[in-house]
Amino acid sequence: MALTRLTRLVTQSKNISRHEQLVQRRSATTTPTGAILPEPEKTPFGLLSIVCAVVPGLLIGAAISKNIANFLEENELFVPSDDDDDDD
Template sequence: MGLMSRNTGLKTSNISRTTQTRTAVSTASGAILPKPDKTPFGLIRMTIVVVPFLYVGTLISKNFAALLEEHDIFVPEDDDDDD
């Protein structure tokens, strides 16, 4: 066996070639493991998680926009394009 190296040319290696097995889906003997248990993540659970974070994010952005406007850091200009 040989490996090509960039500077030294042909270099011998004592690395043994083994077959890779996935132990997550099979046992050492090769038997396939049963499917893992699935935790149902229903619409109610998703709503319980998403809605409070959306509400908190809305409050933070609203308060930050008021702070920026109060300190005249970002104040939208009033465009009078009706003329």
């Protein structure tokens, strides 16, 4: 049974022409017949949607960082020394 499958695969691979082996097709841009698909719809307000996604992420990240820093300082796991604040 495995031998018949192997011979079938070998004969099928011989039937494929060399040109078909070299040409790569992207089905996302063409139809099965080779026609080019129309341009996809553009999403309006692209920049606005990016801002609406980034700003809440930054605010949530800042709040989490502030809470963790307060927790570390209250439990004396990390207490900044006065020497670190010297900029002079």
